[in-house]
Amino acid sequence: MAGAAICARGLVCAVACLATLASVKAAQADSLVADLSQRLVAITTGFAGTDVLLFGAVEGEGDVVIVVRGPDRPVTMHRKSRVLGIWANTAQMTFERAPSFYAIATSKPIREIAPDVVRTRHEMGVDALRLELPSAKASPNIAREWRRGLIRNFQDSGLYAKEVGSITFLGNRLFRVELHLPANVPTGAYQAMTYLLKEGRVVSAQTMPLFVSKIGAEAFIFDFATRHAAYYGLIAIAVALMAGWLAHLAFRKG
């Protein structure tokens, strides 16, 4: 029921957006509008992951691809091998940039909608992610192994989508998809990109920001621990001393 309400809101919004866009860019036929159910994901004390609804409308025939990615970061990877019978990290590589979160949803299987060139250009799907290692450090074959290792690790921790989500169409104009952000989702500025494809070409695209941020007590503790590390350390000790003393008092009376 809530979904229906959101969809209705989406439709109103879509119509409104279409009207403005039509007036601004009359020459170019903008045939896609989309929005998110929330622009801010707040990580609070009870945070255990959340769903974000992405919805919109298209004009005429076409296929939709939605990509949500977290801020790019350098990622260091280790590879284990057996040393004297024990598994130890023996090699290390750093990818200059990799999205800290990646999810994708499409209206049809991605290979039916977009040719390789388009998928590569817009980084549609984890296989198309641009994850490069310095060529001096790794030959193409080795780089491919490291790349697969990175994707597999991110997928196992729930930060890269294991499967391509499917976008639901209501009628042939309105679409919606729910995106899951797990509890370990990294903070930062995300981008939700919606593409409209016709005959294997991107005819329209829209990018929306999505912020994932710690709010309230969690944010306060984290900020304090990073900005005033020395005071944080002293307070942690003071809290422990107090707790120990209280426990002693309770124990003595009991």
Added chain:
Amino acid sequence: MQIYLPIAEMSVNVFLILGMGGAIGFLSGLFGVGGGFLMTPLLIFIGVPPAVAVATEANQIVASSVSGVLAHWRRGNVDFKMGSVLLVGGIAGSTFGVGLFSFLRGLGQIDLVISLSYVIFLGIIGALMLVESLRSMRQRKISAGQRRKLHQHTWIHGLPLKMRFRRSKLYISALMPFGVGFLVGVLAAIMGVGGGFIMVPAMIYLLGMPTSIVIGTSLFQIIFVTANVTFLQAYANQTVDVVLALLLLSGAVIGAQFGARAGARLQGEQLRGLLALMVLAVCGKLFFDLLVTPADVYSLGVAH
């Protein structure tokens, strides 16, 4: 009920953490040990990053040692002079240990070093305790047992800087307790333990202190060493999670009371034998994990 840990950056079940604190607290009350050597591997096992587990556990041990030492102090079982010398070594050792920890973390070898330290030290201590408790159980059956000599003179007594420790009835080189304190300090920083399980045997067998004041004195110096580790880890690595520490603590305080009561009904040798078996079980599990082929040879390094 889920709660989000701000430093570990993960969501955990409150009752799971309270229960873990309670269970480990029960065992620490039962055996009279800190329980850090059990809690840190458990935290890592439920998915807390090893660096956060080690630093947060140090913070929790501060609290449990305070409540322990106050009880021993009231009974006069703390040798403050000996504790202070151990402490000087402990501060130096733990400062060195935190530096080593940061260095190894950068190299991507910290997980291996944590596991290996556990396997080596738990293996040695567990085996020694098991042998000792089995022997004393057998001796009880045969005879009352013969008394050990009060002091055995070895090369240790030839070391310089001799000091008199009245409460411990000892006249030994200050280098000995300093060395023991240093070693345990390094381990406290790397393994996230108070180090009582190494400190206590070292004080009895290496320094020759009377058993009655060993636990109080070791707790006294553990407070300061783990406080130093907490501060340095918070300052250098930002890995102390106070929310997690408080949750563990609340469970541990309650568990320890029940443990202490249950412990009063068991015999010393049986207790030590049980503890030895548990130490060896943790050691065996960690060793097995190092030998078995990992699910994925690739892993993510420290986040930047």
